[in-house]
Amino acid sequence: MKVAVIGATGTIGQAVSTLLENEGHEVIKSSRNNEPKINIDRPGSIDEFYDQIDNVDAVICAAGIANFGALQELTDQQIQRGIQSKLMGQVNLVRKGIEHLNEGGVFILTSGMLASKPWPKTSAVAMVNAGLEGFTRAAALDLPDNKRICIVSPPLISETAKKMGRDSDPWPDADKVAQTYLSTLNSDANGEVIYVPGYEY
Ligand SMILES: NC(=O)c1ccc[n+]([C@@H]2O[C@H](COP(=O)([O-])OP(=O)(O)OC[C@H]3O[C@@H](n4cnc5c(N)ncnc54)[C@H](OP(=O)(O)O)[C@@H]3O)[C@@H](O)[C@H]2O)c1
Incomplete structure (x- = not known):
């Protein structure tokens, strides 16, 4: 399959891209700094x-920023950033991508466990993740030509936990999480939130 991975240089996106290439797929690896560039x-x-990539069989998005911060301290700008980047970025990737997706193709977006299992100081991120999951369930009902949409909800990734100075032992690494994107690609799931096995929050 021809697959566009957005955020292909990131912790999750890089693992997904490598796995898909190892599986024999043609992978277009994009980000703000990786050609063909996308913001x-x-x-x-x-x-x-x-316009640059023509049609693809799948668009996988592992990009988009949302800000952490206590509810009382989040600025308008911080809240807006998550809406503009992680939420509307992925919504627009789907809206604008429908006609560029081959018949039977799939959009795979990324939310995160905070949608359903929040921690303190995560309200702006949880809002965006939950919005994306609602969007996915409903957008599936409108997609034409057997096109599908799913959203992967990863838990904290062990590599990220390490960077945050947290205990990484309870969490899966990016390679394990990438397997969930691959199994979603190969499934016929539509409108579903997909969890990493063992981390169904
Ligand atoms: N890591 C975790 O523990 C975890 C857990 C749950 C959910 N998630 C979600 O998974 C997604 C990926 O996380 P990650 O940890 O892999 O991120 P990451 O390591 O920071 O990588 C982000 C990737 O996205 C690209 N990117 C960032 N902003 C972009 C934009 N506006 N347009 C296009 N590309 C953009 C970056 O490259 P450029 O800088 O070149 O653009 C990079 O390739 C995020 O939405 C995150 O919220 C992550």
Whole structure:
């Protein structure tokens, strides 16, 4: 399959790209700094990206930023950032990508466990993740030509836990999480939130 991975240089995206290439797929690895470049925060950049790559069988997004912070301390700008980047970035990737997805193709988005199992200081991230999951369930009902959409909800990744100075032992590594993106690609799931096995929050 021809698969576009957005956020392909990141912790999750890199593991997904490598796994898909090892499985024999053609992978277009994109980010703001990786050609063909895309900035999902900017709708015009999404249009330019799709014009460059022609049609694909799958679009996988492991990109988008949302800010952590206590509810009382989050600024308007921080809350808006998550809406513009992780939420609307992925929503627009789907809206603008429908006509660039081959018949039977799939969009695989990324949310995160905070949608259903929040920690303190995560309200802006949890809001975005939960919004994306609702969007996915409903968007599946509108997609034409047997096109599908799913969203992977990863737990904290062990590599990220380490960077945060947290105990990484309870968490899966990016290679394990990448397997969930692959199994979603190979499934016929539609409109579903997909969890990493063993981490169904
Ligand atoms: N890591 C975790 O523990 C974890 C857990 C649950 C959910 N998630 C979610 O999974 C996604 C990926 O996380 P990650 O930890 O892999 O992130 P990461 O390591 O920071 O990598 C982010 C990737 O996305 C690209 N990117 C960032 N902003 C972009 C934009 N506006 N347009 C296009 N590309 C952009 C980055 O490359 P450039 O800088 O070149 O653009 C990079 O390739 C995020 O949405 C995150 O919230 C992560």
